[in-house]
Structure formats: C-alpha cells, structure tokens
Amino acid sequence: MDIRAQLSMSFNLDKCIGCHTCSVSCKNIWTTRQGAEYMWWNNVETKPGAGFPLTWEDQERYRGGWEVSDGGNLRLKLIKGNKLRTLASIFFQPNLPTIDDYYEPFTYDYQNLFNAPAGDDQPVARPKSLITGDFMEKISLGPNWDDDFGGSPLYGSNDPNLKGLSESQKEMLTKFHKLFYFYVPRICNHCLNPACVAACPSGALYKRGEDGIVLIDQDTCRAWRFCVSACPYKKPYYNWATGKSEKCIFCYPRTETGQPNACAHSCVGRIRTVGALLYDAERIQEIAKLPDEKLVDGMRDIVLDPFDPKVVEAAKKAGIDGNWIAAAQNSPAYNLFKKWRLSMPNHPEFRTLPMNTYIPPLSPILHQVKADRGGLFDPEADDFFNDIDKMRIPVKFLANLLSAGNEKIVIESLKKQMAVRIYWRQKRVGDIGEKAVKSALSSSGLTPQDCEDIYRLNSLATYKERFVIPETHRESKSTVDPRTMYEKRGTVGFGTKKKELIGRQW
Amino acid sequence: MIDNILFGHMPYLFIVTAVVGTIYRYVANRYTWSSLSSQFLENKSLFYGSFPWHYGIIIILLGHIIGIITPGSILAWNSVPLRLYILEISGLSLGILAFIGLLVLVYRRLTDSRVKAVTSSWDVLLLIVLLIQVATGLANATMYRWGSNWYAASAVPWIWSILTLNPRVDYIATLPLITKVHIFNALIFIGLIPFTRLVHFLAFIGPIKYLFRPWQVVRWYNRDTQTENIVQYK
Ligand code: HEM
Numbered sequence: 157m158d159i160r161a162q163l164s165m166s167f168n169l170d171k172c173i174g175c176h177t178c179s180v181s182c183k184n185i186w187t188t189r190q191g192a193e194y195m196w197w198n199n200v201e202t203k204p205g206a207g208f209p210l211t212w213e214d215q216e217r218y219r220g221g222w223e224v225s226d227g228g229n230l231r232l233k234l235i236k237g238n239k240l241r242t243l244a245s246i247f248f249q250p251n252l253p254t255i256d257d258y259y260e261p262f263t264y265d266y267q268n269l270f271n272a273p274a275g276d277d278q279p280v281a282r283p284k285s286l287i288t289g290d291f292m293e294k295i296s297l298g299p300n301w302d303d304d305f306g307g308s309p310l311y312g313s314n315d316p317n318l319k320g321l322s323e324s325q326k327e328m329l330t331k332f333h334k335l336f337y338f339y340v341p342r343i344c345n346h347c348l349n350p351a352c353v354a355a356c357p358s359g360a361l362y363k364r365g366e367d368g369i370v371l372i373d374q375d376t377c378r379a380w381r382f383c384v385s386a387c388p389y390k391k392p393y394y395n396w397a398t399g400k401s402e403k404c405i406f407c408y409p410r411t412e413t414g415q416p417n418a419c420a421h422s423c424v425g426r427i428r429t430v431g432a433l434l435y436d437a438e439r440i441q442e443i444a445k446l447p448d449e450k451l452v453d454g455m456r457d458i459v460l461d462p463f464d465p466k467v468v469e470a471a472k473k474a475g476i477d478g479n480w481i482a483a484a485q486n487s488p489a490y491n492l493f494k495k496w497r498l499s500m501p502n503h504p505e506f507r508t509l510p511m512n513t514y515i516p517p518l519s520p521i522l523h524q525v526k527a528d529r530g531g532l533f534d535p536e537a538d539d540f541f542n543d544i545d546k547m548r549i550p551v552k553f554l555a556n557l558l559s560a561g562n563e564k565i566v567i568e569s570l571k572k573q574m575a576v577r578i579y580w581r582q583k584r585v586g587d588i589g590e591k592a593v594k595s596a597l598s599s600s601g602l603t604p605q606d607c608e609d610i611y612r613l614n615s616l617a618t619y620k621e622r623f624v625i626p627e628t629h630r631e632s633k634s635t636v637d638p639r640t641m642y643e644k645r646g647t648v649g650f651g652t653k654k655k656e657l658i659g660r661q662w
Numbered sequence: 663m664i665d666n667i668l669f670g671h672m673p674y675l676f677i678v679t680a681v682v683g684t685i686y687r688y689v690a691n692r693y694t695w696s697s698l699s700s701q702f703l704e705n706k707s708l709f710y711g712s713f714p715w716h717y718g719i720i721i722i723l724l725g726h727i728i729g730i731i732t733p734g735s736i737l738a739w740n741s742v743p744l745r746l747y748i749l750e751i752s753g754l755s756l757g758i759l760a761f762i763g764l765l766v767l768v769y770r771r772l773t774d775s776r777v778k779a780v781t782s783s784w785d786v787l788l789l790i791v792l793l794i795q796v797a798t799g800l801a802n803a804t805m806y807r808w809g810s811n812w813y814a815a816s817a818v819p820w821i822w823s824i825l826t827l828n829p830r831v832d833y834i835a836t837l838p839l840i841t842k843v844h845i846f847n848a849l850i851f852i853g854l855i856p857f858t859r860l861v862h863f864l865a866f867i868g869p870i871k872y873l874f875r876p877w878q879v880v881r882w883y884n885r886d887t888q889t890e891n892i893v894q895y896k
C-alpha cells in the first residue's frame with residue numbers, strides 16, 4: 157500500500173443554475189492577462205452542448221486520455237503509448253486544438269463612441285481582436301457561446317454524449333419547445349493518472365505528492381503543447397503570448413491555507429464541496445485498465461476508508477499529517493463519492509482517474525410518464541420511484557457523461573436522491589406514507605440517518621461543512637527557506653515575466 | 663587581411679558570445695528557454711513549413727557535426743563514387759526540403775496576422791540568417807561539386823584550427839565567395855543562439871530524457887529536493 161492524499165471537489169448538478177459566477181471569479185483571479193484571455197480554467201457548459209473547446213469530448217478527433225492496448229497495456233491515446241511518436245510530432249501536432257476551437261478573444265473599440273466625428277449615424281463600438289488588434293468582421297464564437305443552446309439546435313445536437321440514444325430521446329433533449337438541459341461546471345480534475353503529465357516531454361507537469369494538485373512548472377515548460385493534446389478534458393491551455401501552457405491550479409495558494417477554491421467559494425448555487433481523500437497509489441494502473449463498466453466502482457475502490465485503523469496507521473507511516481487524516485474522515489468528497497455512492501467522475505472512460513465528482517441531476521418524470529399513459533397521471537397509483545429511468549434527461553445520456561455508459565451507477569444515485577426526497581416529504585408533509593418511505597429506503601440502500609446527512613450536506617451545510625480543507629503548513633517543512641517567504645511575496649505567480657534585456661527572444 | 667579578421671578573429675567573438683550568453687540565459691532566465699509555438703494560432707501552413715524544415719535541417723546539421731568530429735570517415739565513405747553520389751544526393755534533397763519548409767515558414771510569418779502578433783524582431787533576423795544559410799548551402803552543393811569532400815578536407819581542418827586556438831585561415835582562403843558567405847553566416851548563426859529562439863534546439867535533452875522516464879511525475883515539497891522528484895506510480 158502506498159497511501160497518498162488528494163483534494164477532491166464534488167459538484168451537485170441538481171443545483172447548478174448555470175450562472176457562471178464560478179468562471180468569473182476564477183477569471184478575475186488567474187486569467188486576466190495577455191495570452192490568457194481565452195482561458196477558462198473553470199467553465200460551465202450547457203448539456204447537451206458542444207462544450208468548450210468545441211466537442212472536446214470527442215476523442216476520435218482529439219485523441220486525449222488513455223486506452224488499453226490489445227496487449228493489455230495502458231497507453232496514451234495520443235501517441236499510442238509510443239514515446240518516439242512524441243519526438244516525431246514535436247514539430248507539429250496533428251491533434252492540437254487551435255484558437256478557433258475556443259474563440260478569438262476580443263474587446264470593443266469603445267473610444268469610437270467618444271471620439272467619432274459628428275455625423276448622421278450613431279457611432280458604434282466595433283469588435284477588435286485581442287490577438288492582432290485588428291477589427292473583426294463579426295464575432296462567431298465566444299465564451300459560453302452555446303450557453304442555454306445559444307439560440308441554435310446545432311450545438312446541442314453535436315454533443316458527443318448523445319450517442320446510443322433513441323431518436324425520441326434525442327428530441328427530448330435538443331428539439332426546441334421540447335428540449336431540456338442542465339449545466340456541467342468543469343475545472344481540471346487533478347487526475348490520479350493524468351494524461352497531461354504523462355505526455356509532457358520536458359517533465360514540466362507534475363502531480364504534487366502531498367495534495368494531488370497537478371501543476372505546470374512555467375520555467376520548465378518548453379511550449380511543446382503535448383499536455384493540451386493529451387488531456388481529454390482540454391484543461392491545460394496554451395498561452396500564445398508567453399509560449400507556456402497553463403492550467404487550473406486548484407487555487408493551491410488558497411487551499412494550502414485551508415480556504416476553498418475561488419470557484420467553490422463563490423458558487424451561488426452552493427453546489428460545490430471540497431474535501432480530502434486517501435487513496436492507494438499502488439493500484440492506479442490496475443484500476444485505470446479496468447473495463448469501462450467497472451471503472452467507477454474501481455475508482456471507489458482505490459479510495460480508502462479513512463476510518464479503517466489499518467489505513468490510518470499506514471497513512472501516518474506514509475507521513476500524512478494528522479490534520480489531513482482528520483479531514484479525510486470528515487470529508488464531503490468521501491461521503492458523496494464512496495460512502496453514499498451519490499457522485500461519480502466525469503468521463504471515467506478516458507482513464508485518467510479524474511478526482512472531481514458529480515452528482516447527476518434529477519429531472520421531471522411527470523411529463524413523459526403522462527405522455528406514455530395517454531395524458532393521465534395519477535399520483536396515487538403511479539410510482540415515482542421506479543419511473544426514474546423515464547426522466548426527461550435519459551439515464552443513458554447521464555451514463556455517457558458520468559459513468560462510462562454504466563447506467564446502473566447513475567440509476568443508483570438518482571434513486572438515492574429520490575429516496576431522500578421521499579423520506580423528507582413524508583417527514584415534513586406526511587402524505588406519502590411510511591410504507592413508501594420504507595420501500596424507497598430499502599431499495600436504494602440508505603438509512604434514515606443517511607437521508608438526514610445527505611439532506612444536510614446538500615441543502616443546509618455551512619461553509620465549514622462544505623469545505624473541509626486541511627492546511628498544509630508548508631512553512632514548517634517546505635523546501636523553500638521560510639526566511640525568504642516574505643521576500644518572495646508578490647514576486648511569483650502567473651504573468652510575472654522577467655523583464656527581457658532586449659525584447660522577446662524566444 | 664580581411665579574411666584574417668573574418669575567419670581568424672571573428673569566430674572567437676561569435677563563439678564566446680554563444681557560449682557565455684547561452685550559459686547565462688540558461689542559468690538566469692530559463693523561462694525563455696524554448697521556441698514560442700505559433701501552431702495554436704495557425705496550424706495549416708505550419709505543417710508544410712515546420713515538418714520539412716526541421717527534418718531537413720536537423721539531419722543536415724548532424725551531418726556537418728559528424729564531419730567535424732570525424733572528417734576521415736566522410737572521406738573514406740566518399741572514396742567509392744557510388745557512395746559519394748548517395749551522400750551528395752541525399753544531402754542536396756534534405757537541403758531542398760529544408761529550404762522549401764523555410765520559405766513556407768517565412769511566408770507564414772510575414773503574412774498571417776495572428777502569427778505576426780507573436781513575431782519579434784529577433785524572429786525576423788533569425789529567419790533572414792537561416793534563409794541566407796540554407797540558400798548559400800544549396801548554391802555550394804549545386805555549383806561546386808562534391809562539397810562533402812572538400813568540406814571534410816578544408817573547412818573541417820579550419821574549424822579544428824579555430825577550436826585549438828591556432829587559426830589557420832589559409833585552409834579556406836581560396837574557397838569561392840559563396841562558400842565564404844556560407845561560413846561567415848554560420849558564425850552569425852552561432853552568435854545568435856543565446857539571443858533568439860535558437861536555444862530551443864538545446865532543449866532537446868528534455869524529450870530524450872522523456873523516453874526513459876516513467877509516465878508520471880510526482881513532486882513532494884516536503885521531501886529533499888535533491889531526490890529526483892520523479893516517482894513512478896506503481
Ligand atoms: C533539436 C530538435 C528541435 C526541436 C525539438 C524543435 C522544435 C521546434 C518547435 C516545437 C517549434 C515551434 C513550431 C510551432 O510554431 O509550433 C520550432 C520552431 C522553429 N525551429 Fe525548431 N526544433 C529543433 C531544432 C531546430 C534547429 C536545429 C533549427 C535551426 C537551425 C530550428 C529552427 C527553428 C525555427 C527558425 C523555428 C521558428 C519557425 C517559425 O518561424 O515559425 N529548430 N522548433
């Protein structure tokens with residue numbers, strides 16, 4: 157056993173209102189610099205939708221993530237596991253997305269509103285490219301371009317997760333007047349088996365041993381851009397002005413001091429929780445090779461029970477601090493992912509073992525059931541609970557998104573969410589009947605206490621309950637000399653380039 | 663006299679600049695130790711430029727270096743006419759490949775507005791020097807026959823005389839003008855290494871280490887920095 161700790165964020169998709177507050181707070185802190193304008197380390201996508209960059213989930217096109225070779229080996233899809241191929245395509249990468257797959261960053265010529273000479277027409281502020289400074293004919297892509305379907309059925313119907321759905325199911329999701337959608341906020345998953353790290357020829361990317369955060373060393377990055385191509389989630393972004401790739405840093409300057417990430421902190425819907433997990437690093441390869449339908453369970457398996465005395469013992473031996481072990485025992489991430497089995501990773505089939513998890517959203521059942529039964533719906537006779545697979549969002553779609561196609565795992569989570577609602581409905585209103593509650597609990601495997609706890613975490617939990625982030629006390633053992641820490645304040649970080657003697661040379 | 667200055671004294675200026683400057687840049691400003699990629703902004707013509715250019719120029723450069731290290735092996739290889747033709751023809755075709763790639767790269771840098779936005783004056787200067795270098799190289803190969811032979815027989819001894827601090831300009835004094843331009847421009851190229859994106863070909867060590875490295879990299883900030891910081895997931 158090789159125990160390590162990992163910070164993990166959970167998203168309750170049932171509650172995301174798609175307000176993009178998370179994206180904006182992230183942008184304001186980290187990516188308002190030249191070359192980074194187009195980057196959204198945190199972004200929120202409408203599902204179904206084409207996503208950002210366009211169709212990033214389509215690995216036939218981008219070849220991100222890992223695959224299992226015929227010989228049973230785990231290998232990078234991008235280079236088919238052959239590192240020599242990395243060298244061969246170092247001069248030009250066939251699978252790299254370009255700025256046009258994101259959008260050309262722009263501003264407006266606001267000065268014209270003030271400076272235009274008097275004339276018959278109202279002066280306008282024309283869009284201007286932030287790359288070239290030239291006027292742009294028209295803006296044809298932008299941040300959240302397909303937000304709420306972006307006024308066109310095209311984006312929704314290009315969603316790669318629609319594969320395997322029946323025509324009528326697709327229609328329920330994408331046809332105007334009928335459609336139904338939800339939001340998926342995304343940050344880097346700080347994977348256990350990160351493809352970005354594995355693909356970097358200069359070794360600039362690394363996973364931090366202490367908290368699992370995946371970072372890019374800006375001084376070592378040599379602009380080869382393999383991380384951008386290899387990450388199936390397209391979360392490393394290439395800064396075209398500095399020639400360095402950058403990615404979500406899990407707000408480590410904040411988490412190291414026990415504060416939640418900016419996105420999680422600012423989340424209006426309070427959909428995000430952050431906690432620590434303990435896992436067994438020895439089993440990463442084994443788990444990443446599992447067949448698709450076993451991946452989610454495998455990932456739950458690699459996460460260790462923090463109450464098991466053997467695990468605690470081993471964790472202490474591995475040098476994990478007491479406050480981390482305590483945090484792992486009190487971790488919303490652990491409860492949601494492993495204890496209650498409510499949340500699941502995004503696209504586990506990419507085999508990077510992503511460490512952020514999502515609770516799939518519930519959606520109305522009534523409408524469809526009603527249609528199925530000739531417009532009649534009788535709340536007394538009809539069985540809410542077992543009609544889960546008749547929800548507006550087809551289980552298949554959620555399974556494509558969150559469980560590598562394994563519908564059982566999604567249904568289990570949805571049933572549990574329903575059971576919690578039934579439990580509370582009976583408790584508060586009392587019109588469902590104890591029998592219905594009992595059967596809901598027994599068939600979903602929850603106890604009344606679980607229902608209380610799940611309800612609390614997902615609706616009432618305070619800041620301290622949602623964000624259980626242990627401090628790292630870097631000052632006490634850091635390889636950085638603590639005496640120089642104050643000198644370094646304000647001098648490191650993104651966007652602080654050294655001034656060149658004679659212009660940009662690289 | 664002028665030969666003496668250009669090929670007897672100037673080489674030291676350029677070589678010392680290159681060595682000192684490159685070491686300084688590596689130590690003081692490793693952040694810039696790369697070649698700012700513009701594929702993200704334009705990836706259509708880059709393919710037709712970057713691939714032929716790099717494959718051509720890297721092999722040709724290696725050829726030149728092998729010539730410097732073991733001139734005898736080149737002469738021995740060339741002693742059979744057929745082998746000489748093979749060497750010359752492959753050299754020439756690689757040169758043409760590199761030249762075509764370079765023309766595409768130059769055209770792209772000068773015309774694409776997005777690429778222009780990330781082009782510095784150093785980039786332009788470098789491309790001009792490279793154009794002169796490859797063009798005069800091709801001219802040598804086509805106008806003065808069996809360049810590989812006289813490269814090994816006269817240019818290489820001159821290079822060694824420079825490196826051993828005993829400059830013997832007479833080795834190359836009688837070479838044609840175009841060849842002299844090729845040689846002097848090569849010196850400028852060397853002098854430009856620390857000032858331009860050229861340092862990126864010294865960064866190839868990274869990719870070579872990559873071949874032997876485990877997939878995953880883990881760094882611990884509370885462990886000794888002296889440890890190699892690279893840990894394989896078991
Ligand atoms: C040793 C291995 C080398 C590697 C791995 C390498 C890699 C690269 C890469 C990744 C780029 C950026 C292409 C892009 O825009 O995406 C580049 C550009 C460039 N390389 Fe290299 N290179 C190597 C050797 C060389 C050599 C030997 C030379 C010249 C003697 C050279 C000259 C250039 C030039 C001039 C550019 C800029 C092209 C432009 O104008 O866009 N490279 N190289």
Ligand code: SF4
Binds near residue numbers: 347351353388
């Ligand atoms: S999600 Fe993050 S850690 Fe995972 S492969 Fe992508 S960039 Fe790397």
Ligand code: SF4
Binds near residue numbers: 173425
């Ligand atoms: S801030 Fe919260 S609710 Fe708003 S879009 Fe982001 S994740 Fe969703």
